[in-house]
Amino acid sequence: MSADRVLFDAPGPVGRRRIRIATAATVLVIAAVIALAVKQFGDNGQLAAERWTPFGQLSYLRFLWDGLKGTLLAAGVAALISFPAGAVFGLMRISVRRPVRWLAGVYVELFRAVPLLLLIYAFLLGLPRLGVNLPIFWKLVVPIVLVNTAVLAELVRAGIGAVDRGQFEAGEAVGLRRGQVLRLVVLPQALRLIVPTLVTQLTTLLKDTTLGYVVSYPELMKQGNNLTVYTHLLIQTYLIVAVVYVVINLLLSQLAHALDRRLARRRVVDAGGAAGGGGAPHVAHETEPAGDRIAPMGQLF
Amino acid sequence: MTEPLVRIAGVNKSFGSFQALHDIDLDVARGEVVVIVGASGSGKSTLCRCINRLETIDSGTITIDGKPLPEEGRALARLRADVGMVFQSFNLFGHKTALENVMLGPVKVRGVRAAEAREQARALLRRVGVDDKENNRPSELSGGQQQRVAIARALAMQPKVMLFDEPTSALDPEMIKEVLDVMVGLAGEGMTMVVVTHEMGFARQAGDRVVYMDAGRVVEIDTPDRFFTDARSDRARDFLSKILAH
Ligand SMILES: Nc1ncnc2c1ncn2[C@@H]1O[C@H](COP(=O)(O)OP(=O)(O)OP(=O)(O)O)[C@@H](O)[C@H]1O
Ligand SMILES: [Mg+2]
Numbered sequence: 001m002s003a004d005r006v007l008f009d010a011p012g013p014v015g016r017r018r019i020r021i022a023t024a025a026t027v028l029v030i031a032a033v034i035a036l037a038v039k040q041f042g043d044n045g046q047l048a049a050e051r052w053t054p055f056g057q058l059s060y061l062r063f064l065w066d067g068l069k070g071t072l073l074a075a076g077v078a079a080l081i082s083f084p085a086g087a088v089f090g091l092m093r094i095s096v097r098r099p100v101r102w103l104a105g106v107y108v109e110l111f112r113a114v115p116l117l118l119l120i121y122a123f124l125l126g127l128p129r130l131g132v133n134l135p136i137f138w139k140l141v142v143p144i145v146l147v148n149t150a151v152l153a154e155l156v157r158a159g160i161g162a163v164d165r166g167q168f169e170a171g172e173a174v175g176l177r178r179g180q181v182l183r184l185v186v187l188p189q190a191l192r193l194i195v196p197t198l199v200t201q202l203t204t205l206l207k208d209t210t211l212g213y214v215v216s217y218p219e220l221m222k223q224g225n226n227l228t229v230y231t232h233l234l235i236q237t238y239l240i241v242a243v244v245y246v247v248i249n250l251l252l253s254q255l256a257h258a259l260d261r262r263l264a265r266r267r268v269v270d271a272g273g274a275a276g277g278g279g280a281p282h283v284a285h286e287t288e289p290a291g292d293r294i295a296p297m298g299q300l301f
Numbered sequence: 302m303t304e305p306l307v308r309i310a311g312v313n314k315s316f317g318s319f320q321a322l323h324d325i326d327l328d329v330a331r332g333e334v335v336v337i338v339g340a341s342g343s344g345k346s347t348l349c350r351c352i353n354r355l356e357t358i359d360s361g362t363i364t365i366d367g368k369p370l371p372e373e374g375r376a377l378a379r380l381r382a383d384v385g386m387v388f389q390s391f392n393l394f395g396h397k398t399a400l401e402n403v404m405l406g407p408v409k410v411r412g413v414r415a416a417e418a419r420e421q422a423r424a425l426l427r428r429v430g431v432d433d434k435e436n437n438r439p440s441e442l443s444g445g446q447q448q449r450v451a452i453a454r455a456l457a458m459q460p461k462v463m464l465f466d467e468p469t470s471a472l473d474p475e476m477i478k479e480v481l482d483v484m485v486g487l488a489g490e491g492m493t494m495v496v497v498t499h500e501m502g503f504a505r506q507a508g509d510r511v512v513y514m515d516a517g518r519v520v521e522i523d524t525p526d527r528f529f530t531d532a533r534s535d536r537a538r539d540f541l542s543k544i545l546a547h
Contacts (some may be wrong), residue, residue, distance in 0.1 A: 045405060157529075164392070164395075166388060166390055166391075166392035167392060167394065167395065169355055169388070169392060170386075170388065170392035170393070170394065170451075171394070172381060173355065173381055173384070173385075173386035173455075174381070174382065174405065174406040174410065174454065174455075174458060175378050175379065175380075175381045175382025175405070175406060175410040175458060176378065176384075176405075176409060176410060177374075177375065177378045180409055180410075184405065184409060185394050185396075185405075188392075188396050189395055189396050192396065271322065
């Protein structure tokens, strides 16, 4: 859409020609590379029909499909926990209370630094010795949540930091409490700013689940791995697995775009609907009663 | 007209080791329009922002309508609701339409029902002449329109006093007038106003008193006519010769 127009001028005739030439060149190079790879595969017999037809079998597909379900479940649960938790920790980092700020800071710095694999080993090997033996699913998901919450907290904090100070001040000047300023004025704008990065983080989280093989959790990667043990079709299996991951990521970016557009549109609809006197864009909860206020300007209206 | 609406007494304010305000005393009567002028860095904005505690003060007292400024929390928020503020850079809520900008305070702070707040907001936007833009977001408005929406937003809280910190300094010349007209109208209707501005036309037309600040001190307080034609201090005369030069 207009997103690139914000950063760059719309290209002129010379620019457009250059872009066309560059695009054509890129496409040619990529096509050449692919052709070369395919030829190599063919020369090594990797394209032979008998190496691919097994994947038409229901059992093979079912096996990979179970892996995909495992991946989506682990990633979904991890995301559902770590996104809200990340928002909470991000807000804690800018709290007015020093101990709260400090606590969140320690958490974030710690879990952003620790490699995920190490954490998984801790849950797999370390904690069981201390008597904490989680189910396999959680041995994978809890470490992913711990790390991603820390990263997301940093993202949220950065997003809030990127919102103009004047927005805080205007909110406070209107009489909103600090929490209201954050919730009603700052956070919506901060989230808008970090939507692309949030999606990137979601794909990272999805890929984090490939460490499922460490704890023997049957996600896509692990299932693919198991399959190769029986079939020895390494290249074919991993190609298919890779394609699936790419497709999921593409879907996620599509989702992000749709979300972005919806956010942009809903505002207009809100206000438009308001013209009918119907939908109220603001629900009047958590308000303070007008109380004993004086209306010195009453006569002006 | 017994007790001043805003009373500033013995106020000092430092940023680190730099003292931005020295012993400021200033009373603003009900319905009065006080214009603050002074060179850049003389502390005008700081003083203005102290009145609704966007800046904290180190010593002295500020009372509004007889009540000392609360230091924090609910009481402070309630007081701020009674003090309208208009910023040099407008600071409209970027993710909300003009109408929503005006409605937010009444609904969330005053507890006004949405439908009622919307009618009020429409009336205010009409009054400042941007009712045709009620569904536009700030980025789709001109500077002058944004500032008029910001004024409507402040008015929607039915404030006892309005603070303006250089409301026209970020505007192109042709937009300055549309904003000043709204402000003159407000003054004429009896609004109590503290206005930091170098618009002498406004000061003369609407101002009751001019406060001249220099290096964090109030140096001179006088009527606009006397101040602009016959300032007493050398520093004020020097300052005036500079702003009159362009
Ligand atoms: N947050 C701050 N931290 C440190 N110093 C500050 C801060 N805000 C203002 N000052 C200093 O205090 C002094 C007064 O600033 P203030 O913004 O009140 O001036 P002003 O009269 O409004 O100037 P201008 O006409 O340029 O807006 C300046 O020297 C400024 O550098
Ligand atoms: Mg200033």
